[in-house]
Amino acid sequence: MKTDLTARFAAFLSPDEILAEAPELLTDQRKRFVSAPDVILKPKSVESVQAVMRYCTQHHIPVIPQGGNTGLCGAAVAEGGVLLNLSRLNRIRAVSTADNSITVEAGAVLQQVQEAAAAADRLFPLSLASEGSCQIGGNIACNAGGLNVLRYGTMRDLVLGLEVVLPDGSLISHLQPLHKNTTGYDLRHLFIGSEGTLGVITAATLKLFARPKTRATAWVGLPDIEAAVGLLSLVQGHFAERLESFELVSRFALDLSAAFSRLQKPVDAEWHVLLELSDALPHDGLPDMLAEFLYRHGFENSVLTQSEQERSDLWTLREHISASQRSLGTSIKHDIAVPVSRVAAFVGACAPALQAAFPGIEIVCFGHLGDGSLHYNTFLPHVLSNDAYAYEDKINTIVYEHILAQGGTIAAEHGIGIIKNHWLPRVRSPEEIALMKAVKAQLDPHGIMNPGKLLPA
Template sequence: MTDLVHDLRAALGESAVLTDPADMAAYVTDWTGVFTGTALAVVRPASTAEVATVVRLCAAAGVAVVPQGGNTGLVGGGVPDSGGDQVVLSLSRMRRIREVDPVADTLIVEAGAPLATVQEAAAAAGRLFPLSLGSEGSCTIGGTIATNAGGTAVLRYGMMRELVLGLEVVLPDGRVWDGLRPLRKDNTGYDLKQLFIGSEGTLGVVTAGVLRLLPATPRRATAFVALESVSAATALLPLLREHGGGQLTTWELLGRQALDLVLAHLPGVRDPFAGQHEWYGLVELAGTSADVDERLESALEAAASQGLLVDAVVAGSPAQRESLWALREGVSEAQKSEGATLKHDVTLPITALSRFVAEAGPALLAALPGLRLVTYGHIGDGNLHYNLSAPVGDDAALRREAPRLTRMIYDAVTALGGSISAEHGIGALKRDAAAAYKTGVEVDLLRAVKQAIDPRGLMNPGKMLA
């Protein structure tokens, strides 16, 4: 293995290859702190050619490669295992915006660029890149592609899969597939880019992408509403679509316990309402003219007349909008401050969300009294972040019961026709569960794709596929 490190340093330079444990520490532990491994080296190439060299050298040595973006994942998908014989390939130095074309509405960017950088480049050209995540300042484009990221605007714009037109990928043998074609139509065979979007680095290393841009939406109308139930939130969706039309961008859900954590742990936030409510929604319309405000007001008036909301606060300024969004986007960080957490990212048919919450919650509380259900997510696309916080002062109980609680949630989701992972991916955390809850045909097809592209299993082994 020392020969490989020597060869990597000879090819990329001393500073691009880290081997000191202190230097590698930030690369071998994931954001949640749950997954920590060890690595032979962390390599930081600065170009596609250098990525190809790294992959080629590792393949020749029979050493596995773990691609890594901003390391903001929640399922252990971007960190090495504990064997110490894998190379972490960080794309953090590849941050260049190669091209912005406001006529074709496309942007070509390298994989290590933060999502916020892409949003800013699009805005500078008078356009919008609509993917929006709480971690957009640190997550990278390569990571969002590799995990098929979702976020808060999926209702209107779709997931990352819908926003990618072309890719550049280094394959497991070091060859480079140049698929950076900004074409809206190309019926010349299998859509190869879709194999790599959402593959979590198990088929190759995404080094650049062609992204779709959309018209800018400078006018936004935002409201935080109080709800009696999840069923009220789902019943509101068609009404919001009716009044908001194509301008409806976001419809988010927030449970009271989630809001309480934000209020307790994030400075500067406050409850928009004088009284407490069980459920809350955050709705946003975006467009180019003042009719977004009129449409939102019309929707809220209709909802109130039908008894679908209890109260509402409409943002009257950009600062007020930010304060309302902080209540939704601060949940993950606030929960991390509270102690042991069991995170679940599930998706269900929208009409089944209320039944899932009504049935799963009591069963979980019976299994572990004192458990705190921290529920929030994207009601507009059926994605719940159904997280569990430990009973106060008893982290050990949550860790002890985690396998049973997780199985209960997965069984309930599957029974209602849902998926155990909506947007966070599979990684190491859900690898075995994904195999257990998929059909045999699905598993066979996934393994066949992996075998065809990475027959030696050197790309991010131990992730996604059991």
């Protein structure tokens, strides 16, 4: 089958668009899933993507779009068919400071887009731990969030327009940098968060913002999550849109990261918050305003940065939590969200339930408290290898039942993929799922787009 497909695609693709081997594209970053496609394609143009999709639709060949391969839910895993890697579609097509927009191709790496915006004295605010390797198409396909959702929103809020190749090879392109457009259904939102199940995103026009000229950064130690939520409410009420990030870190998560990063822990506490204010105007008094505010409200167990190096060290402690967990072995990760007011209730109830079922289980809890999104990662100390996944269903059941009890969601920013699609009926109604399947059937009648992902069987 592989040889046959390669020969057939060679009839209309250039030789370098068909890969004989690409082991780096076959294994996901957690080394959990390994793809086994019949052929790997790396198209160099939108026209090539269209030709591939036309052929695959005609012959009912599955197509699995792939970006930077940094996903955590198996959404880019191929079992047969075409693994369609978009990394060669990586141009910055246009930057418009008048429109505060940037138009980029799907294979552009997030950091590349951030740098192109900065070169134009603008900010593209999406910020992720994987920004040096993840790609814009994947960010859009899973509606990525990251550190700055509190102020700027998720990827859904940052996309002005999309260019998408549909399964039949036709092209929908609305890349004009329009901030208002009320001409019927806004079709771009179908593809944002669709995980490659409806079409292939090839380009996007994204929002840009003024670059911050002033920042004020603080690390605050707190006795519990309730105090962190109280602080969030106070900061939002006082500093309004200046609040850019509000990150929650447990004691255990900080201990791991500090040891890994070889940095001193800023303060001693059970829970920690890293918060950052920013202003597009020079404002020398902003750090002092934050310091006075924290002192006045009794948050004295705090450290405020006095230099860019100090700020960098605090963010290193936050950003190295994921890497520092590797010493604990394989984790069962949970990318979850609940209403901010219920985060404490979830954490307070879920941890004892997990410990009762799995004595000695270790929990690394951290994330974006400002929008209620947490990374809730569990480790079984006696299982360091991928054998831990044998316990995944039982652990997930405990975590997700507690999440649902608090009105939350099982996927905040990583997507559904293949590891959570059987849970989708618990968070979306039968009517919603039926509507999703109807949209899928209309756009992809042969079911070739990323089969087995997102939607339940």
